[in-house]
Amino acid sequence: MSLTNVVLGEAGCDNALFLRIDSGKSLERLLFDCGEDCASTLPFAEVSNVDQLFFSHLHIDHVAGFDSFFRCTYDRLTKPNHIWGPPGTAQILQHRFQGFLWNLQAGEPGEWRVSEIHESEIRTTRFDLGEAFSIAHQESSRPHQGIVWSGAGGTVKAFTMDHKTPSIAYLVEEHSRRNVDTSKLASLGLKPGPWLKQLKDASSDSPPLLIEGAPHDVKSLQDALMTESKGDSTAYLTDFLLDDSTMEGLAESLHGCGTIICEGQYRHADIELARKNYHMTTVLAAKLAKRAGVEKLILFHVSDRYARAEWQEMLREAREAFPNTHYPEHWGIETSASA
Structure with missing residues (x-):
């Protein structure tokens, strides 16, 4: 797995963070804040494939570039459209959604969810393109216990800070990395081969693994050969x-x-x-x-x-x-x- 960070924007201007988590099986793109011109500095393919957008807070220098992002994604159906932020984010984003005329999209599919991170709970509101984003559908509420989002490659934790308004600090953590210690193969009388990748990807209760025609218990092999190490992590801290x-x-x-x-x-x-x-x-x-x-x-x-x-x-x-x-x-x- 790998976690890469790109700070968007120039010195003395609006900034944002674009983060990619590559698990080897999937690639997840996270955007933190969206200052003026920040999203427009990324290739269209990257912007249109952002999986989650996280706002620290909604001051203008952190949200002024949202229109560029939204123009690329407003009718996206290929993946969920999800935005996170402090209390009040849903109301402000609805105003941003409705800042345009949607007279040609009546009834069309396209959903946007905005999750507000409160001290003890996360409240999610849904807005529909086919309704011109006119109705705030109160969709769900769940306890806030630290982790706000979990994906294939990692998780995002959120902490509420004080900027005379709630400002959210975020911590992105890769899932633990599982590797095969090939130095132990000889002691088990085994040779390297394609089966090592199968072992790495298998669950402990998988059927026996065939190695050179002989069955081997997956859990026993994993206990003997697999090591686990902590993944990489990045914190995004601003304005508090x-x-x-x-x-x-x-x-x-x-x-x-x-x-x-x-x-x-x-x-x-x-x-x-x-x-x-x-x-x-x-x-x-x-x-x-x-x-x-x-x-x-x-x-x-x-x-x-x-x-x-x-x-x-x-x-x-x-x-x-x-x-x-x-x-x-x-x-x-x-x-x-x-x-």
């Missing part, structure tokens, strides 16, 4: 107040995460302004990464109040707290100054 108590709780929830993609809206000298606006500084993001024991921190969503040289200084300051900190590579503003 990171005070001491939030830092402690979030660091625990993200402990051991592979990559954190986190806002770096303010330089640390402006921490009081950051707190006033319920944002982070690059240094606070780096301290969170260090405390959570993550592998890598990518800063994005930087403010255009700063010049390019200041962005570089903000990166240098962050690296003093957490050396493996970077901006998205395509921004081209990495500095050679390291901690």
Whole structure:
């Protein structure tokens, strides 16, 4: 399996995250936020095949590019159309759906579901293209117990943060990886072959596996040869107040995460302004990464109040707290100054 991340948008502009989970059997595409021009930077084939869209919150710089995404997918029938976000997302998205004239689509199929992530429950509302998205069908409610979505290749967890409005932090985790330890084959008197893939894909109660004409119990072979390792993980964090108590709780929830993609809206000298606006500084993001024991921190969503040289200084300051900190590579503003 593999998990790849692409930060969309340029420095000082709206940003989003496009994430792909490739399980080897399926490819799932997840989009986090949809700022202006973000979706339009992706190939049409990628946008039209996004499996799930997750909003952190619905401020304009996180939703302004939704029309580009919706234009590619509004009548999609090849896969479910599902959007996630904080309380109030269904009402705001219905306004976005109805911002166009649908006089030629009466009765046509096409369903959109919007799931609101509340503190203790997830409420899902359905909107139909054939009704011009005019009716909000209250479809279901279920307890919110951490994981909000589970796919073939991984899961998404959600945590409610404070941006003077609920802002959702997301953690994407690949399913555990199952591999065959071929170094143990000789001790069992077995040779490598196509049967190894069959063993990897089989369930423990599958019929005996034929190896060179001889039947072998699948569970016994899996116990002897299979190893399981933790999959990769990515956290998407943007636009919320990171005070001491939030830092402690979030660091625990993200402990051991592979990559954190986190806002770096303010330089640390402006921490009081950051707190006033319920944002982070690059240094606070780096301290969170260090405390959570993550592998890598990518800063994005930087403010255009700063010049390019200041962005570089903000990166240098962050690296003093957490050396493996970077901006998205395509921004081209990495500095050679390291901690």
